[in-house]
Amino acid sequence: MTVPAHPTTRYVDWEFAKATGSRLVPAGPTVTSTEAAAAVADIRAASQRAQQPVAETARLHAPGDAPAAVVVDRPTWIALNADSMSSLMDPVFGALIDKQKRAPGDLAKAIGGRVTGAETGALLAFMAGKVLGQYDLAPGGTPQLMLVAPNLVQVERELGVDPGDFRLWVCMHEETHRVQFTAVPWLRDHMVDRVRSLATDLVPDPESLQETLQRLSRQLPEAIKAGGAGITEIIATPEQRERLAEVTAIMSLLEGHADVVMDEVGPQVIPSVAHIRTRFDQRRKGVGGFDRLLRRLLGLEAKMRQYRDGAVFVREVTAAVGTDGFNRVWESPETLPKPAEIEAPSAWVARVHG
Template sequence: MSANMVDWELAVALGSRVAGDGPAVSTGEAQEVVTGLRADAERSTGLVRDYTGLVAEERTAPVLVVNRAGWVEANAAAFSTVMDPVVARLTEAKGAPSGLSQALGSRVTGAEVGLLLGFLGSRVLGQFDPFHDPSGRLLLVAPNIVHAERQIRADPADFRLWVCLHEETHRVQFTAVPWMREHLFAQVQDLVDTVEPTRMAEDLVAGASRLLRGGGSLLDVVGTPEQREVLDRVTGVMSLLEGHADVVMDGVGPSVIPSVAQIRRAFDRRRQGVGVLDRLLRRLLGLEAKMAQYRDGAKFVRGVVAKVGMEEFNAVWAAPEHLPSRAEIGDPSAWVARVLG
């Protein structure tokens, strides 16, 4: 049903053009990068298991090395999956639009989504896509990895393995913790259930006004108390997942990546954005909040592991109720007291 509201073909075509092809590489180098990333992802599975104790019984979620257009297409499909229930709710409340308004509206929305995907598609290094059936999939964006390693002047072999350690940790999180995928789906459904179609326009206008005054991000555009409660839960989960992956990539790193310390310092500088426009877009798209998830989540994981060790920390994966709240992300001792007693 979301296809009637968003011109996904336009979104993918525009997003691919905006993202571009990435850095110039020869055919031979491109093949070497793809082969190497697949090998690094395979190698990372055992490294993540040995460091964390998490065991993914089988590679049910495939690893795909893609170009920027491939990432845009994959995420358009994921966006469509997420938007289906929202669109269904809006259509139920307001009825289907006329043919002309629907066609015009879908192209406008498709262009907006395409611009967003294009901006992100030129920057994302890798991503676990939990919405792809049946068990999700891991995407490694080869041209962006090459661009980043050149930008920070990292050793290519070290940097590629370092990235794969982070992304493979996400794949292991979802395949070794079988309830995690459905739990995230449930959070999305909870967010959809808070949508009040008759108030959406007012919320969007108010949110846009806040943005123009320099406050908040697009994540704040729709922010009823019910939605904020759900977003707090999602923030806690995502902070855990991102922070855990950062801890793993840095924890494993010294034993297999000689230049890991230099890579981390240079990469953290890169995460801050390289120009005024880039920093503005990151704030508007909520990417500054994403950076906070890496930082705060990693501090939480390190804080808990320092107190009780990795084996006891793994109680976090035992059940949804063991996940940290947003408040507990900032207070590891509170999580330890609640979950481990």
């Protein structure tokens, strides 16, 4: 007797999420077809130019068969991220369905999937106008580095910086992520496993949903004022917050390391790097009230702190034990910094180097 496969999870209608996101995403900057083609070609060339300086600065080398960067528009970024989110989260939703005491009917699943699909699409539409580049871990697929052409053009215009320098500078950051996950073979699976495991615990099942919503309504106003890690931290239990802190520490390391590398490549490669950094940091502080509210709800302000805290960790460890000494962080999951060590780099040095 053949046991039927588990039914497709309908917590999120991913195709509806893609359609919603593409419909809601703001139009990019006004460019002619000639300007658009030239920008795509220049960004692609910048991603290739970034490879050697990043490898030499970080002393990490991507294997020769690591996929090159792809240059995408906003709707394509939405579609690719929806696919990755599906690969990451469908096993989580499947586990939740298995735990339900009573499975929802087909109509309820279809309606619920459309609702969460619309919410996911709206979130992706918001993010698609913000992200300059991303290394997509693509659980179950082929990881790849994505550079979002319209966002690069829009931001370089807003900042009034040299387009060639800015594009290369951003590519340095994103190329560092490509190197991190390809030169360190275990890192991708480790991150996917940790995030998926945490998500399994964080996504509320129907039996605990009411309690979660009550906790959210009580704590959300103060969390918005404080600018914490977003809704995720509010709904988490103390034990889940500890696990969330561990994942955040890894993200701080990755983002901080990429920020350090993109700046330390230096003016010999990017003449206006100091000017770009100053203008870019000013832009991070200058978001409007509604945008800042969304950033707090989504935990994006906490992500800004990841760049800062992680960069401090990388610089202090490197100053103490050199680049090769810092690179011991990539040896195994055990040598990754613990949450407290991100804020106390000397503790990591003492633990790992003795």
